[in-house]
Amino acid sequence: MSQPKIIIVGAGFGGLAAAKALKNTPAEVILIDRTNHHLFQPLLYQVATSVLTPSQIATPIRGIFRNQKNITVIMGEVTGANKDKKCVFVSDEDRQNVTLAYDYLILATGASHSYFGRDEFAEYAPGLKSLADAEAARNKILQAFELAEAEEDPTRHPELLTFVLVGAGPTGVEMAGALAILVRTTLKSDFRRINPSSTRIVLVDMAPRVLGPFSENLSKAARQRLDNLGVEVRLGHSVDRIDAEGVVIAGERIPSKTVIWTAGVAPSPAGKWLNVETDRAGRVRILSDLTVPGHPEICVVGDTASLDQNGKPLPGVAQVAMQQGRYAGKLVHSRVAGNSPPSPFSYFDKGSMAVVGKGFAVLQSGKVQMSGLPAWITWASVHLQFLATSSLRLTVLLQWIWTGVTGQRGDRLIVNHQRSEVANPAPSITVKSTSAGG
Numbered sequence: 082m083s084q085p086k087i088i089i090v091g092a093g094f095g096g097l098a099a100a101k102a103l104k105n106t107p108a109e110v111i112l113i114d115r116t117n118h119h120l121f122q123p124l125l126y127q128v129a130t131s132v133l134t135p136s137q138i139a140t141p142i143r144g145i146f147r148n149q150k151n152i153t154v155i156m157g158e159v160t161g162a163n164k165d166k167k168c169v170f171v172s173d174e175d176r177q178n179v180t181l182a183y184d185y186l187i188l189a190t191g192a193s194h195s196y197f198g199r200d201e202f203a204e205y206a207p208g209l210k211s212l213a214d215a216e217a218a219r220n221k222i223l224q225a226f227e228l229a230e231a232e233e234d235p236t237r238h239p240e241l242l243t244f245v246l247v248g249a250g251p252t253g254v255e256m257a258g259a260l261a262i263l264v265r266t267t268l269k270s271d272f273r274r275i276n277p278s279s280t281r282i283v284l285v286d287m288a289p290r291v292l293g294p295f296s297e298n299l300s301k302a303a304r305q306r307l308d309n310l311g312v313e314v315r316l317g318h319s320v321d322r323i324d325a326e327g328v329v330i331a332g333e334r335i336p337s338k339t340v341i342w343t344a345g346v347a348p349s350p351a352g353k354w355l356n357v358e359t360d361r362a363g364r365v366r367i368l369s370d371l372t373v374p375g376h377p378e379i380c381v382v383g384d385t386a387s388l389d390q391n392g393k394p395l396p397g398v399a400q401v402a403m404q405q406g407r408y409a410g411k412l413v414h415s416r417v418a419g420n421s422p423p424s425p426f427s428y429f430d431k432g433s434m435a436v437v438g439k440g441f442a443v444l445q446s447g448k449v450q451m452s453g454l455p456a457w458i459t460w461a462s463v464h465l466q467f468l469a470t471s472s473l474r475l476t477v478l479l480q481w482i483w484t485g486v487t488g489q490r491g492d493r494l495i496v497n498h499q500r501s502e503v504a505n506p507a508p509s510i511t512v513k514s515t516s517a518g519g
C-alpha cells in the first residue's frame with residue numbers, strides 16, 4: 082500500500098517545526114518553499130545594518146533535512162489549492178501550475194508587507210521581510226553615505242543622510258537602534274567630507290508610543306534609549322505621503338532619500354486559495370486543533386492563521402508559528418499512525434523582547450519586565466538558541482563578540498544585483514576574420 086502524502090507549504094518557523102515533528106511518520110512528506118532557505122526573520126535588521134551576512138541568518142532547507150529521509154524538498158511557488166480535489170498548484174521557472182495531490186496539507190506561508198492600502202508607498206519605502214529585502218536595504222543605506230561623500234555641495238548632505246523608518250514596532254525600533262550604532266561606531270572614521278554621526282534617523286508611527294505590544298514602562302525605557310542614541314521619534318501621526326523626495330508627516334516634509342517600511346504585515350493569500358473564512362486581516366480562521374472547519378486534513382499555522390486564546394488573537398510571532406507547526410505535525414502523525422489526537426492547541430507565551438542598540442534590550446515575560454544589559458544577554462542567548470544550525474549559532478556569536486569589541490561589522494558591501502558589466506559595454510573592437518594561417 083502506498084504511503085499517505087503530506088504537503089507542507091512554507092519552510093519558515095511553522096513549516097520547519099511541522100516537518101521536524103513528522104520525522105518518524107510513515108508518510109511521504111513534501112516540503113515546498115519559494116526560496117531554497119529557511120530564514121531567521123528576527124535578525125533581518127542585522128543584515129540590513131551590516132552586522133551579519135545573509136548566510137548567517139539563513140540556512141538551505143535541503144541541508145536541514147539531509148538526514149530526514151521521508152522528506153522531499155521542492156523549491157517552487159504555490160499559486161493555489163483545491164481543497165475538494167485535495168491538491169495544490171506549484172510553479173517554478175520551468176513549469177507552471179503543476180498539480181500536486183495530498184492526503185494532508187499544512188499551510189505555513191507566513192505574511193508579507195502591508196502598506197495599509199497605500200501600495201504606492203512600496204516603490205519608495207521597501208519593507209523588510211526577505212533576505213533580498215535586507216540586502217536591498219543594506220545597499221540603500223550604505224549607498225546613501227557614498228552619495229553624500231561624493232556630493233561636493235554640503236546643502237545636499239542632509240537629505241542624503243536622513244533615514245526615515247516608518248513603523249515603531251519591534252522591527253522599526255531595532256533597526257533605528259542598529260543604524261544609530263552603525264553611524265556612531267563603524268562608519269565614524271571612514272569618511273572625509275561627511276560626518277556620519279550627523280546622520281538624522283527618524284522613526285515614525287501613528288501610535289502614541291513605541292513598541293506598542295510591550296508594557297508602558299518598557300516602552301518608555303525603549304523611547305529613552307532611542308533618545309539617547311539620537312533617534313528622532315515622531316509619534317501620533319500617520320505618513321501622508323512617501324515619494325522620491327522623502328516623506329510628509331502631519332503636513333511637514335522630511336527630505337530623505339532612504340525610507341524603509343517597518344510597519345504592517347498582511348497574511349499570505351492562503352485564505353483565498355482555500356476559499357474559507359478569514360479574519361479582518363485576511364488570516365485563515367482555524368479551530369483549536371489548527372484545522373480548517375470542515376477539513377480535518379488541512380492545518381494552517383503561523384502568521385497566516387487566526388486563532389483566539391483567552392479571548393485574544395494569538396500574535397504573529399515566531400513562537401506561535403513554531404508551537405503551532407509542531408502541534409500540526411503531531412496531529413497529522415497521530416492521524417497517519419491511527420493514534421488518538423493530541424489535546425487542543427494551547428500557546429505557551431515565553432515572552433517578548435526587542436533590542437535597542439548595542440547591549441540594551443527590553444524583555445517582558447509574564448510578570449517579569451527587564452531592560453538594559455541583562456535583557457540583552459537574555460535576548461542574545463534566546464536568539465542564538467533558535468537559529469537553525471549549530472554552525473550559525475557559532476558564527477553569529479563570534480560576529481557579535483567581534484562587532485561588540487571592535488565596532489567592525491560583518492558585511493558592508495554594496496552589491497547591485499541588477500547591474501552587470503554587460504550593461505555598459507566597452508567600445509566594440511571590430512576583429513577582421515582571418516583564415517587560418519592568413
Ligand SMILES: Cc1cc2nc3c(=O)[nH]c(=O)nc-3n(C[C@H](O)[C@H](O)[C@H](O)COP(=O)(O)OP(=O)(O)OC[C@H]3O[C@@H](n4cnc5c(N)ncnc54)[C@H](O)[C@@H]3O)c2cc1C
Nearest residue numbers: 091093094095114115122123159191383384397398399402
Ligand atoms: C523583520 C522581522 C522581524 C521579526 N522579529 C521577530 C522577533 O524578534 N520575534 C518574533 O517572535 N517574531 C519576529 N518576527 C515575526 C516572525 O518572524 C514571524 O511571526 C514568523 O516568521 C512566522 O512564521 P511562519 O512560519 O508563519 O512564516 P514565515 O517564517 O514567514 O515562513 C513562511 C515561509 O513560506 C514561504 N512561502 C510563502 N508563500 C509561499 C508560496 N506561495 N509558495 C511557496 N512558499 C511560500 C516563504 O518563503 C517562507 O519561507 C519578525 C518578522 C520580521 C519580518
